[in-house]
Amino acid sequence: MKNKLSFLLSVVCLWGVILVSGCSEKDETPTNLTLKEGTQTTQVVYADEVTNQGGISFTALSDWTATVTEVATEAATKAASGKVEWLELSAYSGGPGEYTLTLTLIENLTGKDRKATIEIRCGNDVITITVEQKATTEAGETPAPKEKRLVRYEITNSSSLYPDSYTKSIGELTYNENGKLAALKTISYQGDAQGYFTERIYQFTYQENQMWIDRKTLSGYESDESYVITLNSEGYVSQLYKKKESSSEQHTLWMFIYSDGYLQQIQEDYDYYPGDHEDGDEEDGNVAIDPGVSSGRMGRASDRSILQLNWQNGNLMSTEGEFSDESYHILNIRM
Numbered sequence: 224m225k226n227k228l229s230f231l232l233s234v235v236c237l238w239g240v241i242l243v244s245g246c247s248e249k250d251e252t253p254t255n256l257t258l259k260e261g262t263q264t265t266q267v268v269y270a271d272e273v274t275n276q277g278g279i280s281f282t283a284l285s286d287w288t289a290t291v292t293e294v295a296t297e298a299a300t301k302a303a304s305g306k307v308e309w310l311e312l313s314a315y316s317g318g319p320g321e322y323t324l325t326l327t328l329i330e331n332l333t334g335k336d337r338k339a340t341i342e343i344r345c346g347n348d349v350i351t352i353t354v355e356q357k358a359t360t361e362a363g364e365t366p367a368p369k370e371k372r373l374v375r376y377e378i379t380n381s382s383s384l385y386p387d388s389y390t391k392s393i394g395e396l397t398y399n400e401n402g403k404l405a406a407l408k409t410i411s412y413q414g415d416a417q418g419y420f421t422e423r424i425y426q427f428t429y430q431e432n433q434m435w436i437d438r439k440t441l442s443g444y445e446s447d448e449s450y451v452i453t454l455n456s457e458g459y460v461s462q463l464y465k466k467k468e469s470s471s472e473q474h475t476l477w478m479f480i481y482s483d484g485y486l487q488q489i490q491e492d493y494d495y496y497p498g499d500h501e502d503g504d505e506e507d508g509n510v511a512i513d514p515g516v517s518s519g520r521m522g523r524a525s526d527r528s529i530l531q532l533n534w535q536n537g538n539l540m541s542t543e544g545e546f547s548d549e550s551y552h553i554l555n556i557r558m
Contacts, residue, residue, distance in 0.1 A: 256348035270331035287345040294338035
């Protein structure tokens, strides 16, 4: 009986040793991938934040890789496998060592929250980080999409009769911190060999409902000129005249008449004096035609229509006036 009891106790003790030994060996086995203490596995950033604080810090004992996967939401966008368009990691693979991955994000202008998961793999170990970018800023505002702006254009004109003779105009535009046009630099080539060219720069300044345009010729034979533009209450160009040395000099004024946001008529007043509107000229562009006759240009009213535009369903159908025999693209541009 004693022998049997001793045998059973021996078996129990041996089994206990085996269990302890097994646990000890398992605990001593190193982990391939360890996330640094303090690194959050769920990270939230606001819509206007383009980087996260702290990043993702970890230690890898062997080669590792990282992939980013978009979490299915209404704001999800397609991207290359292992990456998303709005979130980029500073590295996607590496060897043994300590790392801190920084996250670079694109401002969220979708109006919806969006999520992505980051999986870092090293051997059989995996770390998963979830990144959520909110639709609003910390102040609770939803960022508005930024408008795309024209920064360069190139126009080439040629004749079917003389295909080798053409003109080319190239323009580069820059904007001020408020998003308004600040300068336009143009260069125009003429002739078969494109040997003759004119280079100009237009500089734009603003004050209340007026805009000044100063044109300087950098190369060529044109003299410098300045123009003054007045905007109506809706933000459309209503008046334009070429600036002269003295406001007491006679100016030629061009006036732009609108209806429902469409340019209807361009009028000309060739005896305009800045600041003098007694002849019926109004700042808002609703200008009355002056039937008066100038002694210097008999038979012509000082205010006259030089171009009438006819629209139908938002399309320009025809023009009438001095420029109706030429081709024009009419644009209503707010500033």
